[in-house]
Amino acid sequence: MIEIIDLSYLRVGAADLEEAVLFATETIGLQEVRREDDRIYVRGDERDHDICYVKGRCGRACRGI
DSSP: OOOOOOOOOEEEEESOHHHHHHIIIIIIOOEEEEEETTEEEEESSSSSOSEEEEESOOSGGGTTO
């Protein structure tokens, strides 16, 4: 099991957005913030979001993030 000590902004590609968000909310305990096009944002603190799940592979759109 991986121990998460700190989390910053992260963009993650997901083949199934609903499954990814279900894992984030039900398993990790994050809160869904909003949905825009093929993106779903979740957070675990007062920031706007911690993770942005994007539909499909997170290739070129995620570089440098």
